[in-house]
Amino acid sequence: MAIKVINPGLSTTVQDLGRPGYYHLGIPLSGGMDRFALRAANLLVGNDEGAAVLEAVFMGPELQFASDAIVAVTGAELPPKVDGNVQPTWTAFKVKAGQTLGFDFLKSGARAYIAVQGGIDVPVVLGSRSTYTLGALGGHEGRKLAAGDALKVGGVAKAAKEGRSIPANLRRLPGNPAELRVVPGLYWHRITDAAGTGFFADTWKVAPEADRIGYRFKGGKPLEFVPRKQPFGAGSDPSNIVDACYPYGSIQVPGGTEPIVLHRDAVSGGGYFMVGTVISADMDLIGQLQPHTPAKFVKVDMKGALQARHDRQALLQKLRAAVN
Amino acid sequence: MKTRYSFGGDEHIFVEVDEEMSLEAFFKSLSMTTAVKESRIKGVTEICPANASFQIKFDPDVIAPDDMLAELKRLEGAADKAESSIKTRIVEIPVLYNDPWTHETLMRFRERHQDPKSTDIEYAARINNLDGVDGFVKAHSGAPWFVSMVGFVAGLPFLYQMVDRKRQIEVPKYLRPRTDTPKLTVGHGGCFGCIYSVRGAGGYQMFGITPMPIYDPKQEIKYLKDFMVFFRPGDIVKWKPIDRAEYDSAVADVEAGKFAPRMRDVTFSLDEFRRDIDGTNAKLMGVLYGN
Numbered sequence: 102m103a104i105k106v107i108n109p110g111l112s113t114t115v116q117d118l119g120r121p122g123y124y125h126l127g128i129p130l131s132g133g134m135d136r137f138a139l140r141a142a143n144l145l146v147g148n149d150e151g152a153a154v155l156e157a158v159f160m161g162p163e164l165q166f167a168s169d170a171i172v173a174v175t176g177a178e179l180p181p182k183v184d185g186n187v188q189p190t191w192t193a194f195k196v197k198a199g200q201t202l203g204f205d206f207l208k209s210g211a212r213a214y215i216a217v218q219g220g221i222d223v224p225v226v227l228g229s230r231s232t233y234t235l236g237a238l239g240g241h242e243g244r245k246l247a248a249g250d251a252l253k254v255g256g257v258a259k260a261a262k263e264g265r266s267i268p269a270n271l272r273r274l275p276g277n278p279a280e281l282r283v284v285p286g287l288y289w290h291r292i293t294d295a296a297g298t299g300f301f302a303d304t305w306k307v308a309p310e311a312d313r314i315g316y317r318f319k320g321g322k323p324l325e326f327v328p329r330k331q332p333f334g335a336g337s338d339p340s341n342i343v344d345a346c347y348p349y350g351s352i353q354v355p356g357g358t359e360p361i362v363l364h365r366d367a368v369s370g371g372g373y374f375m376v377g378t379v380i381s382a383d384m385d386l387i388g389q390l391q392p393h394t395p396a397k398f399v400k401v402d403m404k405g406a407l408q409a410r411h412d413r414q415a416l417l418q419k420l421r422a423a424v425n
Numbered sequence: 426m427k428t429r430y431s432f433g434g435d436e437h438i439f440v441e442v443d444e445e446m447s448l449e450a451f452f453k454s455l456s457m458t459t460a461v462k463e464s465r466i467k468g469v470t471e472i473c474p475a476n477a478s479f480q481i482k483f484d485p486d487v488i489a490p491d492d493m494l495a496e497l498k499r500l501e502g503a504a505d506k507a508e509s510s511i512k513t514r515i516v517e518i519p520v521l522y523n524d525p526w527t528h529e530t531l532m533r534f535r536e537r538h539q540d541p542k543s544t545d546i547e548y549a550a551r552i553n554n555l556d557g558v559d560g561f562v563k564a565h566s567g568a569p570w571f572v573s574m575v576g577f578v579a580g581l582p583f584l585y586q587m588v589d590r591k592r593q594i595e596v597p598k599y600l601r602p603r604t605d606t607p608k609l610t611v612g613h614g615g616c617f618g619c620i621y622s623v624r625g626a627g628g629y630q631m632f633g634i635t636p637m638p639i640y641d642p643k644q645e646i647k648y649l650k651d652f653m654v655f656f657r658p659g660d661i662v663k664w665k666p667i668d669r670a671e672y673d674s675a676v677a678d679v680e681a682g683k684f685a686p687r688m689r690d691v692t693f694s695l696d697e698f699r700r701d702i703d704g705t706n707a708k709l710m711g712v713l714y715g716n
Contacts, residue, residue, distance in 0.1 A: 121470055121471065122470070122480065124471045124576075125471060125472060125473040125474065125575065125576070126472055126575050126576065126579065126580055126654045127575060127576035127577055127578050127579045127580055127622075127654075128579045128580075128654070129579055129629075167555065180604035183539075186535055226642070233579070235578055235579070235623060235625060236578065236579035236623060236640070236642055237623070237642050238579065238642040243642055261580075262704055283434075284432060284433075284434050284435070286431040286432050286433065286439075287431050287433055287439055289431075332443075332444040333445040333446055333447075333590065333616065334446030334447035334476070334477075334595075334615050334616040334617065335446075335615055336597055336598055336614060336615040337597050338597075338598075340575060341598075341615070343443075343444070343446045343473065343476050343477050343478070343615070344476055344480045344574060344577075344583055344615070344617060345439070345475045345477075345480075346439065346473045346477065346478065346479065346480035346481060346539075346576065347440070347477045348433030348434060348436070348437035348439065349434075349436070349437070349482075349483070350433070350434050351434075351437075357469070368576075368577050368578060369473065369577060369578075370473070370475055370574060370576040370577055371577055372598070372614065372615060375433075378432075378433040378434030378437065379434060380434050380435055381434060381435050381436050382435075403432060403435065403490055406434060406435040407435055407485060408472070410435055410485065410486075414486075
């Protein structure tokens with residue numbers, strides 16, 4: 102069965118849980134920015150949690166279905182419409198052969214996950230169906246969807262029920278201001294104590310330059326550096342380091358002004374110092390932030406990071422139980 | 426050199442072998458990452474060597490962060506004693522210096538450059554006390570370069586010039602990064618050279634372009650059929666200046682599937698290099714060109 106792309110939306114890509122193992126060559130993990138929502142969408146339509154779905158940013162696509170399908174839309178509050186009739190989010194619904202799945206305007210969040218029973222069937226590249234657009238790798242021809250594209254859907258493994266829904270208390274979206282928990286470290290010692298205090302005290306705002314590679318934040322005080330003679334090979338700016346690896350979630354601050362949190366399509370390394378790393382449990386939340394959303398970085402230690410990781414796993418267990 | 430360990434959130438450990446760049450720091454980082462690979466520690470998901478540092482990604486549900494840290498510290502002692510010698514490849518990369526494509530791009534972004542009145546290559550020549558563009562090309566292509574990291578974007582090599590530190594070319598990055606860089610641009614920032622594997626943003630100075638693809642996600646190019654990324658840390662590169670006619674003919678060869686890089690297996694010893702830089706480089710050229 103096939104899905105025809107009538108209108109691709111702003112930037113719609115095929116994503117699954119990503120492509121680990123090639124970061125040392127500059128090929129990032131990729132995959133859904135909000136993995137929790139991606140898993141939920143798949144569970145609702147009876148797929149494996151890691152099946153390939155469509156990730157739509159800010160604006161939904163318009164898709165014509167050649168056969169009957171069970172579909173679910175999770176993540177951002179981007180109301181789906183079947184031939185113009187609004188359907189609930191976080192709920193499995195049916196699209197009949199010949200019908201068109203469209204979307205209403207975005208109400209909250211930033212990225213919606215559109216799962217189709219059977220999964221989006223694009224070739225597996227280096228172990229994943231995820232799209233890495235910068236490297237023209239994976240997904241549908243290595244790029245975001247365009248009008249006229251035809252997507253194949255995989256064979257149905259498990260029955261799915263229309264109307265199956267995720268309870269509201271299991272739908273995870275960021276607050277306002279969004280709170281992103283950070284373990285300070287990496288090159289934290291490069292900034293003064295006052296700058297470090299300010300970084301966590303200030304309220305930042307998501308900048309328009311926010312995509313799958315990284316999210317930029319504005320509006321906090323510039324960070325003051327501890328003076329030093331720059332090491333050989335680093336470059337002359339006090340924010341420069343000898344080019345090193347960048348962790349996922351790491352927060353670099355070029356010139357000490359605007360923090361950038363690297364996300365699933367991260368550049369794997371470079372020459373800017375980093376003040377710390379957003380914990381794994383809060384990475385999904387970043388994917389749901391719209392530009393101009395206020396955000397605070399909240400300091401945690403490793404114990405706090407592991408507790409948050411544990412809490413998130415417990416939530417995932419509840420999610421699995423809720424759809425079974 | 427003092428090794429510094431830091432956690433990157435709950436899934437990464439970052440290990441800085443030295444604050445400043447040197448081949449010694451690179452070799453220590455490489456031997457530590459090799460040791461991590463060989464010890465097959467459960468829970469390790471990515472091992473990423475960099476210029477003078479490296480990063481391990483791990484699953485804290487499998488191995489506790491403190492245990493992971495202890496494992497790495499244990500391996501550091503062994504790495505200190507490791508022999509600084511590697512079996513690697515030496516590759517000739519043809520370069521059209523001062524090409525029209527990077528020129529067009531650098532003119533578009535002149536207001537982001539330290540010296541809007543000269544080109545990147547003229548500027549780099551001047552601040553490195555080299556005799557104009559010709560003098561720069563001679564210095565840039567005269568000695569081999571060492572691939573000390575692969576990354577930033579898919580398959581991009583960072584290259585470290587194999588000469589005395591006082592002769593190493595050093596340039597600042599652009600004041601503000603460009604939003605565009607031609608694919609296969611030969612660039613430079615700090616003390617590092619690079620080849621942009623894909624078109625996109627970049628902050629390095631731009632000196633020329635190579636006709637030789639180094640990343641092919643479709644794996645149609647013959648020498649990228651086995652794996653889509655050409656470079657590995659430890660590769661040695663020799664730039665070969667070419668003119669426009671040679672560039673065009675190489676591009677035609679790539680398109681016809683006939684282009685084959687000149688490439689030889691070689692053993693590189695850091696101790697030997699330290700004792701005699703020019704002699705070691707001459708030997709490497711001997712292997713590459715077979716005389």
